[in-house]
Amino acid sequence: MNTSKKSKDLIKTEPLQPHRAEKKEEKHKEGYIICLNCSLVYFNKRWQETDPKEVDHIKKNEEVKYDLCPECRKSKNVAPDGVVEIIGITIDDNMWNLIKNTANEEKSRDFRKRILEIKKKKDKVEVWTQSKELATTLGKKIHNAYKKKSDLEIDWLHKGDFVRVYLRG
Numbered sequence: 001m002n003t004s005k006k007s008k009d010l011i012k013t014e015p016l017q018p019h020r021a022e023k024k025e026e027k028h029k030e031g032y033i034i035c036l037n038c039s040l041v042y043f044n045k046r047w048q049e050t051d052p053k054e055v056d057h058i059k060k061n062e063e064v065k066y067d068l069c070p071e072c073r074k075s076k077n078v079a080p081d082g083v084v085e086i087i088g089i090t091i092d093d094n095m096w097n098l099i100k101n102t103a104n105e106e107k108s109r110d111f112r113k114r115i116l117e118i119k120k121k122k123d124k125v126e127v128w129t130q131s132k133e134l135a136t137t138l139g140k141k142i143h144n145a146y147k148k149k150s151d152l153e154i155d156w157l158h159k160g161d162f163v164r165v166y167l168r169g
């Protein structure tokens with residue numbers, strides 16, 4: 001009896017493992033990523049549903065990038081009908097917001113009007129869209145907002161089945 005009590009005590013007094021050692025690094029270095037298609041925000045190493053007010057706060061105070069979350073990437077098993085190529089133009093926060101807000105607005109009217117993927121390349125960014133209309137709308141909106149900085153060219157391909165929109169700085 002005595003021995004069993006002793007061993008219990010032993011177990012109890014075993015020091016706790018410092019599992020939470022990393023707890024302190026609240027601000028991760030990579031900054032935040034906001035999904036262009038839904039309300040998820042990537043921080044603390046995972047995509048999280050985030051209150052819109054919190055998202056606004058993050059946008060104002062943190063380093064933010066825009067991309068698609070994994071779910072939105074997956075759900076886009078659809079062939080794109082358009083792409084906007086932003087070439088030689090620095091995409092600042094305002095332009096990202098313009099792209100995101102335009103896409104959100106259009107998507108709320110028609111689900112097919114959505115961004116499927118954003119590809120960041122060396123000298124350009126490609127915004128692939130499910131609908132041709134969204135690609136042309138984005139192109140025109142960006143061009144209007146950055147008139148002095150961008151040239152707009154719209155190329156209809158495959159007898160109008162696909163549109164390639166160029167914005168050149």
Ligand SMILES: [Zn+2]
Nearest residue numbers: 035038069072
């Ligand atoms: Zn998403």
